[in-house]
Amino acid sequence: MKATIWHNPKCGTSRKTLAILEETPGVEVEVVEYLKTPPGADRLAQLYRDAGLTPQQGLRLRGTDAEERGLPQADDAAVLAAMAEDPILIERPLVETEKGVRLCRPQEKVHEIL
Template sequence: MTTAVTIYHNPECGTSRNTLAMIQNTGIEPNVIEYLKNPPSRQQLIKMIADAGLSVREAIREKGTPYAELGLDNPDLTDEKLLDAMLKDPILINRPFVITPIGTRLARPSEVVLDILPETHKGAFTKEDGEKVLDAEGKRIV
């Protein structure tokens, strides 16, 4: 199935890998953008953050990044300064962002992506850590 789905992906990240696998479990082959190699433009990043209903600060990744060293925890920093830092060092962009015709989400936890995918799952899905997300009929386990 071809549907306009894009994932800003980091193959080193388990959450990102799980999200990609859940998208593929619907039969969709998404447009995969390895954002560390091909970061979004400033306009794309602003739109993704807004469309996901997040603030710029909520879209910054702290863990495993130079967040603290760069002083990005300073509450006086403007969105423009935070965006500058994210674009200069894309590891600061939280992941994975997923864009579908249904909506845009920062898929953390990865099963958040299910909210913006069509209900065409191909059976059960279990995350890398063993957590079951979909049952044999492709229905969400809550």
């Protein structure tokens, strides 16, 4: 099974999720450091749809200016555009497998799609 993780190596939860993926037999892991290679708005929209989340639910508030920018109340298009432009606004880690997508907070949520 292939698993793609949108990863921030400075994030403990992201590192723990990556460790779970790497320790799971039969999982081929693709790591995307989303701060260096951010997904576009269309890709983010698809990931959130597949995860059953709204873009607002995937918005990182801690350590960002998202609230000051009014993003928690903004429409989906505005949130997705802001995330694509400034990927620090993307809550992490997002993991995608053939079984679906999860925002892995806490990291144990990754087991739902393995």
